[in-house]
Amino acid sequence: xxxxxxxxxxxxxxxxxxxxxxxxxxxxxxxxxxxxxxxxxxxxxxxxxxxxxxxxxxxxxxxxxxxxxxxxxxxxxxxxxxxxxxxxxxxxxxxxxxxxxxxxxxxxxxxxxxxxxxxxxxxxxxxxxxxxxxxxxxxxxxxxxxxxxxxxxxxxxxxxxxxxxxxxxxxxxxxxxxxxxxxxxxxxxxxxxxxxxxxxxxxxxxxxxxxxxxxxxxxxxxxxxxxxxxxxxxxxxxxxxxxxxxxxxxx
Amino acid sequence: xxxxxxxxxxxxxxxxxxxxxxxxxxxxxxxxxxxxxxxxxxxxxxxxxxxxxxxxxxxxxxxxxxxxxxxxxxxxxxxxxxxxxxxxxxxxxxxxxxxxxxxxxxxxxxxxxxxxxxxxxxxxxxxxxxxxxxxxxxxxxxxxxxxxxxxxxxxxxxxxxxxxxxxxxxxxxxxxxxxxxxxxxxxxxxxxxxxxxxxxxxxxxxxxxxxxxxxxxxxxxxxxxxxxxxxxxxxxxxxxxxxxxxxxxxxxxxxxxxxxxxxxxxxxxxxxxxxxxxxxxxxxxxxxxxxxxxxxxxxxxxxxxxxxxxxxxxxxxxxx
Ligand SMILES: Nc1ncnc2c1ncn2[C@@H]1O[C@H](COP(=O)(O)OP(=O)(O)OP(=O)(O)O)[C@@H](O)[C@H]1O
Ligand SMILES: [Mg+2]
Numbered sequence: 061x062x063x064x065x066x067x068x069x070x071x072x073x074x075x076x077x078x079x080x081x082x083x084x085x086x087x088x089x090x091x092x093x094x095x096x097x098x099x100x101x102x103x104x105x106x107x108x109x110x111x112x113x114x115x116x117x118x119x120x121x122x123x124x125x126x127x128x129x130x131x132x133x134x135x136x137x138x139x140x141x142x143x144x145x146x147x148x149x150x151x152x153x154x155x156x157x158x159x160x161x162x163x164x165x166x167x168x169x170x171x172x173x174x175x176x177x178x179x180x181x182x183x184x185x186x187x188x189x190x191x192x193x194x195x196x197x198x199x200x201x202x203x204x205x206x207x208x209x210x211x212x213x214x215x216x217x218x219x220x221x222x223x224x225x226x227x228x229x230x231x232x233x234x235x236x237x238x239x240x241x242x243x244x245x246x247x248x249x250x251x252x253x254x255x256x257x258x259x260x261x262x263x264x265x266x267x268x269x270x271x272x273x274x275x276x277x278x279x280x281x282x283x284x285x286x287x288x289x290x291x292x293x294x295x296x297x298x299x300x301x302x303x304x305x306x307x308x309x310x311x
Numbered sequence: 312x313x314x315x316x317x318x319x320x321x322x323x324x325x326x327x328x329x330x331x332x333x334x335x336x337x338x339x340x341x342x343x344x345x346x347x348x349x350x351x352x353x354x355x356x357x358x359x360x361x362x363x364x365x366x367x368x369x370x371x372x373x374x375x376x377x378x379x380x381x382x383x384x385x386x387x388x389x390x391x392x393x394x395x396x397x398x399x400x401x402x403x404x405x406x407x408x409x410x411x412x413x414x415x416x417x418x419x420x421x422x423x424x425x426x427x428x429x430x431x432x433x434x435x436x437x438x439x440x441x442x443x444x445x446x447x448x449x450x451x452x453x454x455x456x457x458x459x460x461x462x463x464x465x466x467x468x469x470x471x472x473x474x475x476x477x478x479x480x481x482x483x484x485x486x487x488x489x490x491x492x493x494x495x496x497x498x499x500x501x502x503x504x505x506x507x508x509x510x511x512x513x514x515x516x517x518x519x520x521x522x523x524x525x526x527x528x529x530x531x532x533x534x535x536x537x538x539x540x541x542x543x544x545x546x547x548x549x550x551x552x553x554x555x556x557x558x559x560x561x562x563x564x565x566x567x568x569x570x571x572x573x574x575x576x577x578x579x580x581x582x583x584x585x586x587x588x589x590x591x592x593x594x595x596x597x598x599x600x601x602x603x604x605x606x607x608x609x610x611x612x613x614x615x616x617x618x619x620x621x622x623x624x625x626x627x628x629x630x631x
Contacts, residue, residue: 110520139522149517153535153614162531163521195614208517215521 061124063088063219063250064109069118071104078104079115080274086219091251093261093282096271097297102254105271106223109252110141123218139167142212146224148204150196156183156207157192160214168215175214182210186240202233206240213244220244222253258301262286270294366584374588378571383592386567390487391553397492398552399545402499407529409504420500427497432490433558439490440562449474484566487559495552502544506537538611546604550597568592 062085071079078101086092094102107113109120111127111134119126127137151159160179164170170178183189186206196204205225212220222241226234238260245251245264255261261268261282268285270278270293278291289295359365373379409420427435453471454460461467510533518528559567569589576585 112516112520135522135524138520141520143517143520145513145517147513149511149513151514151517151532151536153611155614163518163523166527166531167522197614211521 062086062121063090063123064252065119065121066105066109067119067121069105069108069115069120071101071108071113071115078274079108082118082274082276084269084276084279086250086252088218089248089250090266091245091249091253091264092267092269093265094252094254094269094271095256095258095261095286095297095301096277097300100271101274102271103223106143106221106252106254109219109221110138110143112143135167139215140218142215142217142220144205144208144212144220144222144225146227148196148201148208148228150204150208150211152196155193155195156188156199156210159196159207160211163211164214178214178216179210182213183207185213185243186210187236200233201229202236205229205237209237209240209244219250219252222251222255224254224256226255226257256301258286258298270297272297364583365587366581369579369581370584370588370591373572373575373585374591376571376575378566379568379575379588382566382568382571383596385484386559386564386570387553387556387592387596390484390491390556390559390567391549393488394491394495394552394556395545395549397488398495398499398548399503401492401496402501403503403534405496405500406503406507409500410507424497424500427494430494432494432555433561435494436487436490436558436561439486442486449476451475483562483564484559486562487556487564490562491552491555495548498548499545502541502548503537506539506541507533509540510536535611539608539615542604542607542611546600546607549600549604553596553600554593 064086066082066084069079069082070077082105094105096102104113108115109122111120115128118128120128122137122140125132125137127134151162154162157176157179160182161172161175164175164178165172168175180189180192183192186209188203188206188210191199191203191207194203196207199207205228209220209225225241226237229237234257238257241251241253241260242264253261253265263282265282267279268282269276270285270289270291272293278285278289278294284290285294286298289298405420405423408416409424411417430438451469451471451474453469457470461469514532514536515528518532523531556567557569560570565571572585572589576582
């Protein structure tokens, strides 16, 4: 059984029809990278997977449970899905450690000691054991994003969602975050990653999904989708991303 | 993390021109102002010390009377604290209701705020003191409309657990606290709403994504951050409340600071020293409140780096 199964998903904001029938699955242990031009609905798709956006039509099935169903206990479903945001969204009033323990304590009801131990282990996993007491404002962007990853991991999720986790970072800090994500993938974490880092997608992804205009245009192994795309739209996009100085010839 | 140890010099431009050899600016106006102020202060001190009207020994003696001290402790301090507890608690609830998606909750909150902000506190307190007339049989706690239901079921008796005498509830300090607290809640609702709206929606999203329920998101993530915005105007409100306790006379409550001072003043035919005594009490209480506000602001400012110099820099600056 697939870990996540998305069936004919539709989402509109007012008259703006953003997702126009998305079907795809993520298998246990798979790393899927979603690429596509700005405004194509990548973030919206990701946010529908943990219902931060409510789709108008279609189903999102996580471990066999339809989380779009009104009877579904949404908070419980979300516990199995970690999310990492472009803007980190760390809780600024809490230390790095408390950021990682607050949901363990209040949602999973773990005792203080256990939550503390799990949080420390995950902060170490992202290479920040020396920043445990620091507040987010005292950390660099790259460090904040790694705390955000540790915070999500502390809930022992079955799936991790990443929405352009490195887009808000200075170029020299991107590497640290990608290293952490690469390690996660090697550890067998199931990951759904929206990214513009083509090198990362090519190296780490088991599958790459190219989205444009609210539909999946093409998907497959990275060597095919990025290395040898079949669709013209994919080719145009990749030309623009891989060679930003390239100018389309105007007819 | 060798890439992060190198702090970017955010504030030092690399190609700054050398320091200019400037002559310090002279401020003749400043010296004139200082001279004027010194003279005025000297005049004030002279007035305070020598003018017989102050009658300092009477001032301190009046301040030291037991009914006055009681009036200050109960009528002023206790009522301020209780009214603010009702006001802040009610205000936060009203703000959460107002911001909820439920149009009924948000409508109720709006009407409450509209009603209690419209009534002058003096008149509200006067009204509270007379409300007992609405409930001649007292205020009972139990099943609502029990007499109708009992009648309908053909039974007798009542389903009330205990009854309060309305004339006792709507009298004295209790009526004062209810009136001032409800009025305060209406103002606090707007302050709390501004505080909640000041928190980045990404914060609630991150908390929801971790599986927190709506209530937990509010209590654990949004409100603690909103407090940073809520506390300073609440300090203002508390100081205003401290002074509005002098309106308790409208209820009427006579166990209140200024009423007690005035009654001493009229006994001895001394009004001005009484005003001085009241002023000193209010100055002292306000000063204590301001100290409290300082510590509250420091507590809720945690993590926002008002003091940490690195926090002001853009993300990416300053690592280990
Ligand atoms: N909360 C919202 N309200 C209204 N419109 C929205 C909202 N969120 C997204 N949209 C619209 O949905 C479309 C897709 O947005 P989305 O953020 O999913 O794109 P994206 O593929 O993630 O783009 P980017 O690469 O720039 O992040 C855009 O046209 C956007 O304006
Ligand atoms: Mg996006």
